[in-house]
Amino acid sequence: MITAEEIIKPENLVYTKPKLMNDTHMHYCPGCSHGVVHKLVAEVVEEMGMEEKTIGVSPVGCAVFAYNYIDIDWVEAAHGRAPAVATAVKRLSPDKMVFTYQGDGDLAAIGTAETIHACNRGENIVIIFINNAIYGMTGGQMAPTTLEGMKTSTCPFGRDVKLNGYPLKISNLIAQLDGACYVTRQSVQTSPAIKKAKKALRQAFENSMAGKGTSLVEFVSTCSSGWKMTPVQSNKWMEENMFPFYPLGDLKNE
Amino acid sequence: MSEEIRLMKGNEAIAHAAVRYGVDGYFGYPITPQSEILETLTELRPWETTGMVVLQAESEVAAINMVYGGAGAGKKVMTSSSSPGVSLKQEGISYIAGAELPCLIVNVMRGGPGLGTIQPSQADYFQTTKGGGHGDYRLIALAPSSVQEMVDFVGLGLDLAFKYNNPAIILADGVIGQMMEKVVLPKQQIRRTEEEIRKECPWAITGKTADRKRNVITSLELDPERMEQNNIRFQAKYRTIEENEVRYEELYCEDAEYIAVAFGSSARICLKAVEIAREQGIKLGLLRPITLWPFPTKIIKEYAEKVKGFLSVELNAGQMVEDIRLSVNGRTAVEHYGRMGGIVFSPEEIVEALKEKLIKE
Amino acid sequence: MAKVKGTVLVNTERCKGCELCVEACPTKTLALAKKEVNDRGYHYAYMENPDACIGCAACGIVCPDGCITVYKVKL
Incomplete structure (x- = not known):
């Protein structure tokens, strides 16, 4: 029988945390989708050999500290303004690979104008959109993407569309814009889903460097703390409740 | 372009000065009485000559955040607006001051409050000199009284902004923006190269190379003791500016x-x-x-x-x-x-x- | 059929005990520590059945905190 010591050799390595992701302890709650998406960003940037050319724009929300975890240059945007910040960085330094990393509140509520107009101008940036249907950082309030009937701390009896309007499928809106070349909805709850999501992310980054326009990758995600479930329960709840309303797949790929 | 004597409006002068002082990017949104700045820039098409980026943003809010991004990249960037638009920019200005970034803002003031009027006013003095946005910060505020000073202060404002890593503002009004006068336009300055920016602004987000740690442009610091230290540093800088830059x-x-x-x-x-x-x-x-x-x-x-x-x-x-x-x-x-x-x-x-x-x- | 044998290393201090790796493991190799906790108080993941590991890396891929390193050999 082969021992663990005999297996643990560099030539037998099949998976490890990407080098670009540093050892700083992430502030995210256990099981949070952010961590997986961070890893994918780090992996794709690393595999493209773009470590020295990538600029990240972090949002206000749970990912506000994204800049502490991935070893590239970052700029922290005001709430919702990441696409405007990224627009300028990319236009002034076209050789850079520029992405925003935004939650649903940041992207689809306070930053709707910046998001839609950056996409409509066809800025050569990547927009990474974490949709967990809730405001995580502030403690679980209703988001523009909160599902009908879903309970949050500001719709404690469930989202009532008469009172709060309808959950916003912003990616579908963006897919209508001529400036957006690639709009896709992915998830990261299983190993096959993550592999697919990584491919999508890679394509988005490649589009941005090929000058094809704006690419938006939505990650339908979980928020165990906000949803008040375990991470395992959250994944199941997401598959059963989020996926029917936010179906996975490409919304546009030109 | 060499030095040139021209007759023009104050707003046009700002645009010409921006190109000639080697500005990398202008981000604006139309509002009376300063729309000629954006109009003149789009007519000058500096992206074909100096490589300057000129962009009409979707709002004043977006424009100031574009300035924030550009300034974070170490670029010479600016925006302009008039009173109601400058109110919208205050959040971004506070972030720029908090992240200690250099940039130039132009406010061609009109009468307020609210939508007010499009006629000249100087009612944004408090907003400009006492904060405007949230937090303890200061803007280096230059008040031109001629079209020539509209030109000169674009250069001076940017120089001071980069000297102190602090936003500077030109506080003009509808009179100075709209009136025509003789101006001497400076000769064309060459925009800084990527290499020069890396050297002069080592803090800028120019892409993390192996020889340095990652650069992060942020105004966020949750540790109150470190946040107080940041504020103490800002205040010390403001005292230095008060000591050296009164005009x-x-x-x-x-x-x-x-x-x-x-x-x-x-x-x-x-x-x-x-x-x-x-x-x-x-x-x-x-x-x-x-x-x-x-x-x-x-x-x-x-x-x-x-x-x-x-x-x-x-x-x-x-x-x-x-x-x-x-x-x-x-x-x-x-x-x-x-x-x-x-x-x-x-x-x-x-x-x-x-x-x-x-x-x- | 060529047999494969894998093993995983868990960075137990970085682990937050979210259990997603346990759920993702097709061979029930992994479990959360029953009593032991790390410095932050989390019941970290460990190989409860090391012999079952096939080195598929599903655990590493789903781990949000990048705590898991996976090795594999063909026997």
């Missing part, structure tokens, strides 16, 4: 018994008022603050020992007069004369106000 102009002050203090378009009208007053035997001088922050406190304090009174002449309800009173600190009389809502005073009105408020007998 003003003195006219007929040597023998003055009364001094009118006025900036921007008001100073031009006051100069005529000084002539009229002196014809009537009143020894009136004019002190024109060029930097509204840092404010010329020291010189006002010095004159406070000699003159019978100051008249703050402003196109507002009395804003700069508070800084004059703080400088004078009770040593002599300080009064205010102003018109509001887009009305501009005449020189004669100012002389009458002087007599009524300060000379009395």
Whole structure:
């Protein structure tokens, strides 16, 4: 029988945390989708050999500290303004690979104008959109993407569309814009889903460097703390409740 | 492009100056009375010559955040607007100040509050010099009173912004923005290369190379002790700026018994008022603050020992007069004369106000 | 059929005990520590059945905190 010591050799390595992701302890709650998406960003940037050319724009929300975890240059945007910040960085330094990393509140509520107009101008940036249907950082309030009937701390009896309007499928809106070349909805709850999501992310980054326009990758995600479930329960709840309303797949790929 | 003498509007002058001073990016949104800045830039098409980026943003909010991003990349960037638009920019300005980034903002003021009017006003003095956005920060505020100064202050504002890693603002008004004058445009400066930016702005997000740690542009610091240290650093910087960068102009002050203090378009009208007053035997001088922050406190304090009174002449309800009173600190009389809502005073009105408020007998 | 044998290393201090790796493991190799906790108080993941590991890396891929390194050999 082969021992663990005999297996643990560099030539037998099949998976490890990407080098670009540093050892700083992430502030995210256990099981949070952010961590997986961070890893994918780090992996794709690393595999493209773009470590020295990538600029990240972090949002206000749970990912506000994204800049502490991935070893590239970052700029922290005001709430919702990441696409405007990224627009300028990319236009002034076209050789850079520029992405925003935004939650649903940041992207689809306070930053709707910046998001839609950056996409409509066809800025050569990547927009990474974490949709967990809730405001995580502030403690679980209703988001523009909160599902009908879903309970949050500001719709404690469930989202009532008469009172709060309808959950916003912003990616579908963006897919209508001529400036957006690639709009896709992915998830990261299983190993096959993550592999697919990584491919999508890679394509988005490649589009941005090929000058094809704006690419938006939505990650339908979980928020165990906000949803008040375990991470395992959250994944199941997401598959059963989020996926029917936010179906996975490409919304546009030109 | 070599040095050139031209006749143009103050707003057009800002645009020409931006190109010639080697600005990397301008981000704006139309609003009267400053829309000629964006219009002139799009007509000049500097992206074909110097490589300067000119972009009409979807809002003033987006424009100032584009400035934030560009400034974070170490680029020379600017925006312009007028009062209601500058109110919208305040969040971004606070972030820029908090992240200690250099940039230039132009406010061609109009009458307020609210949507107000499109006529000239100086009612944004408080907003400009006392904060405007949230938090303890300061903007280096330059007040041009001629079209030539609109040109010159684009260069000066950017130089000061980069010297102190702090946003600078040109506080003009509808008069200076719209009037035409002779200007000398400077010769074309070459935009800085990526390599020069890496050297001059080692903090900028130029892409993390192996020889340095990652750069992060942020104003966020959750540890209150470190956040206080940041604030202490900002305040120390502001004291240095107050020490080194005060600018003003003195006219007929040597023998003055009364001094009118006025900036921007008001100073031009006051100069005529000084002539009229002196014809009537009143020894009136004019002190024109060029930097509204840092404010010329020291010189006002010095004159406070000699003159019978100051008249703050402003196109507002009395804003700069508070800084004059703080400088004078009770040593002599300080009064205010102003018109509001887009009305501009005449020189004669100012002389009458002087007599009524300060000379009395 | 070529047999494969894998093993995983868990960075137990970085682990937050979210259990997603346990759920993702097709061979029930992994479990959360029953009693032991790390410095932050989390019941970290460990190989409860090391012999079952096939080195598929599903655990590493789903781990949000990048705590898991996976090795594999063909026997």
